[in-house]
Amino acid sequence: MSKELLDKLQSWYDDDQHDKIVEAIEQLPESERDYELVGHYGRALNNLGRYTEALQQLLSVEQQGKQDATWNWRIGYSYFYMHQWEKALSAFEQFDRLEPGDADVDRYIEACHDIMVRQAVAIREITRVPFRERDFSQFWEMSDYADKSYVEAPPTAEMIASIEEELRYKLPADYIWLMQQQNGGVPVNTCFPTAVSTSWAEDHVAITGIMGIGREKAYSLGGSLGSNFMQEEWGYPDIGVVLCDCPSAGHDVIMLDYRACGRDGEPAVVHVDQEAGYYVTFLAPNFATFIAGLVNEEAFDTSEQDKLDDLDKVEYAQFSSLLQSLCEKADGIDRIEAVIRNICTQIVEDKGYFAFHADELSMLMYDIQFWLYAGANPGVTRAQYLAEYEKMIAFAQGFSTGGYAPDFVSSWLDERIKQGDIVNKEGVLSFTAAATERLVGKLIAIESGLGDEG
Template structure:
């Protein structure tokens, strides 16, 4: 079977989520010690933007096959597109040393073919990635992870927070919750809900937001400075847009493949292509989660937003475009 035909076959398996068949094929190549075809199979995942899966395949043969130029360029592309631009540089340079001048296949028609152009990109974005990662690491290390037990929202924070049109009331806003409602949702999700979230839900149990914008803490002229926040999910499971509703946490993690770091708490204008999460990865399921933005279109890149849910809600504001804009 020619490589092009093989990649088309793998592409079909990936689209159909037939990962058992893919594992079977790669296992067979491993038994035959056919490192070339294992390396080639990673291209199918790169073609379909499944960069982390490509990295897993390539990591498994890195010790044995890292001197191969095709390996180097595929590894570099997978790293670069999974938000590891800083780590991709050495592999782009190594691919060039191995005689690679152009990339035959890229996952986007807008990507350059020239290896020199990719090296230039990695040199530009690698240091920026390091800066962003270090900045957000410092925020995580400094934040107070102790539970916030008594929460009151200032009236100015609550004023104009919700956008209660007919659609919001029908699909989002649930009945006023009691303690048993929170306990039931916590048991299903496997996480302790922040007291600040419970306090807000007792005022209004979910809904569309009028104050629908949050300013990210990492401010650079080359980075995104605002995220939109369309809604907050409530705890009334009868509403399709709620934590345990039809379009709730389970959907985003199991079907949309968002990282299993906590709870999808807010929807955005993209219809699921980016989400706001409560992130428990540095505090455990019983701790006080921070709030993060996850970009599904950007290989699930995580951006730190706020130390806790209360701070997040207090930072929301209504975005109004300038007439000049």
């Protein structure tokens, strides 16, 4: 293999252009595809979700690959996403023997073990009480929100066929049966245990509701916020059907995954995490097992510990470099860092966690951040400030809320402009002298109530 081709393959891999890798290799005669090229080919097919093809290619060089950690990683990856857990585990364990201590491999090994145990338990449970013989009388939560956003009329055969044609996937029989009892809604139990951490939690994912078969309600498969919307507008991969929305409001979803079974087969249920580059986490081998495995959120109630962790964070965590530099330039307040920590401690005490919304203390923190930023950047525009905002606290390392709702910040800014506290002069934003005086007065009052340092 020429160095020029190798460099191209690596460049395409770095740019996530896996289709170009496949196209380039497939143009070569099979007789010219050496062990290294087959490895690149298999990796690209894996990254395109073509696991069966990737496996076929990688197995063609099995004798050379058995003692190669990279080959074992790639074949383990194929087996894992084909839901062949024992073979995946064997490959990952071989990698670990050859190159111990890889964090990603350790994660997959843990996931294989956990999935195999959970799957055995789930199969026993489903066998003990068949899905359609279960008592679903207490399954759904009754609420105006559920009725307005999820619950459709019972699906007709024509509606089922129409939705399947629109989505291009055959819906699972057990899902259709459950929707015929109630067509979508919010279940009482909204959590599903996981073997690995996600953007939602270390040990589980949560759902907001289950989409029904129809188009009338926003959260139906064919609704305005349904499966096609999530894939077209939010970029979720075309591996199947978005089944459940999650509390993150779009940043993760539950999907029916047809990659291993084809469009007419029995799909697995997976969690897809936009926050982690659309990372896919296996949940259950089928819809029935997923539903049977849902547990109540009380099983994962960590609110007390979360509050303690956030109190520790706002008291001791390091400020972002941007916020730290702005505090050092603050005019009129000697202990602005202590003032910010005091306000944020009260926010955590009030809410039980660290987040800014539209309450009085959050509005004060919006004021402080703008005052600090505009003081150091006197020519700041709206676009500049909204782009820089997240670097101060929202997405910083250490002292951070771990995210934010942009609408809250925009609404705060609009409100301050409407009130006349912030003026816009030829695109440049600034607090008025009167607004600055009031804000600094509040901060001095807070500062005066703080104990001595040390």
